[in-house]
Amino acid sequence: MTGAMRGYILVVDTVNRRVGRVIMYGMFAIMAILLWSSLSKTFFNPSLWTLEMAQFAMVGYYILGGPYAIQTDANVRMDLFYGSWSARRKAWFDVFTVFFLLFYLAVLLWGGIDSTIYSFQYGGERSPSAWRPYLWPIKVIMVTGIVLMAFQAVSEFFKDILRLRREDF
Numbered sequence: 001m002t003g004a005m006r007g008y009i010l011v012v013d014t015v016n017r018r019v020g021r022v023i024m025y026g027m028f029a030i031m032a033i034l035l036w037s038s039l040s041k042t043f044f045n046p047s048l049w050t051l052e053m054a055q056f057a058m059v060g061y062y063i064l065g066g067p068y069a070i071q072t073d074a075n076v077r078m079d080l081f082y083g084s085w086s087a088r089r090k091a092w093f094d095v096f097t098v099f100f101l102l103f104y105l106a107v108l109l110w111g112g113i114d115s116t117i118y119s120f121q122y123g124g125e126r127s128p129s130a131w132r133p134y135l136w137p138i139k140v141i142m143v144t145g146i147v148l149m150a151f152q153a154v155s156e157f158f159k160d161i162l163r164l165r166r167e168d169f
Contacts, residue, residue, distance in 0.1 A: 002167060005158040009169055012155040013071055016148055020068020026061045030054055048131045056138045063145030067152035091160040098157045105150045112143040 037050035069075050082090060116139040119125040126132045162169045 002162065002165075005162065006169055009155050009158050012151045016067040016071050016152050016155075019148065020065055020071070023061060023064045023068070026057060026065075030057045030061065033057060048129075049133070052127060052129055052131055052133065056133075059138055060141045060145075063142050064148065066145060067148040070149070070152050070156060087163060091163040094160045095157065095164065098153055098160070101153050102150060105146055105153065109143065109146045109150065112139065112146055115139055116143055 033050055033054045037047060037054065040047045040050065066075075082093065085093070116136065119134075119136040119139050125135045127135055159169055
């Protein structure tokens with residue numbers, strides 16, 4: 001069982017590390033979009049697509065970068081008590097609370113898949129803005145990010161179990 005857990009941790013952490021390292025450069029794309037937005041509003045005709053494209057890029061940045069943030073322990077948590085606990089006590093607490101995260105991600109995934117299917121079924125759902133982009137690409141990115149986050153949450157769960165068993169991973 002521990003061999004399977006280690007294999008799962010290795011595969012999921014490798015995928016999320018690679019996705020996260022690529023996505024971290026998405027901030028430059030967001031900056032370029034916002035810079036073009038400022039320049040076009042000042043010197044040219046304002047572009048209709050810049051604000052919404054920046055929002056879509058930011059959604060992809062956060063959703064796909066979230067699993068990497070959890071993996072590197074860069075996520076924000078309440079450290080009032082947690083920060084002073086031992087590694088074993090943190091692992092016990094995390095083994096318990098990961099089920100709340102997985103439930104939340106399952107609800108998000110259910111809604112995300114339903115919304116993505118709707119977007120494909122009805123001739124390509126479009127944004128009601130003046131630019132009117134198709135919404136299915138961002139919805140697919142959101143579902144992918146939620147799945148990667150769930151996989152990473154299970155990986156962290158397995159790491160905590162191995163930590164409680166005092167085994168190396």
